[in-house]
């Protein structure tokens with residue numbers, strides 16, 4: 001009885017431990033030019049991701065989000081935070097550098113919409129003129 005009450009209290013307090021993950025928008029990074037870093041983030045439901053305009057000329061737009069989650073679109077050169085309420089895979093791109101495959105993946109809890117996210121990632125990889133295969137690599141990190 002006491003133990004289950006304790007468990008209940010811990011679960012109720014869980015949102016207080018929500019983490020914020022920072023993703024830099026870069027002209028050059030470890031994975032090449034025009035890149036998000038880290039481009040794959042594994043988050044828990046309730047966490048947030050903040051995109052940091054480290055270099056200028058970038059912004060983010062979602063290409064696939066889990067069922068019930070809102071699409072997002074930020075403004076150029078602005079810090080932007082997304083709240084990750086829904087479990088699943090989020091695929092996003094930087095619109096002006098889509099052809100350079102400046103795109104990324106966020107997994108939140110279970111990959112509920114993996115097929116849809118994979119299709120969006122494949123489409124980005126297919127259309128990219130540079131840095132092909134990045135999305136394939138990021139999607140392989142989805143568990």
Ligand SMILES: [Cu+2]
Nearest residue numbers: 058094097102
């Ligand atoms: Cu960009």
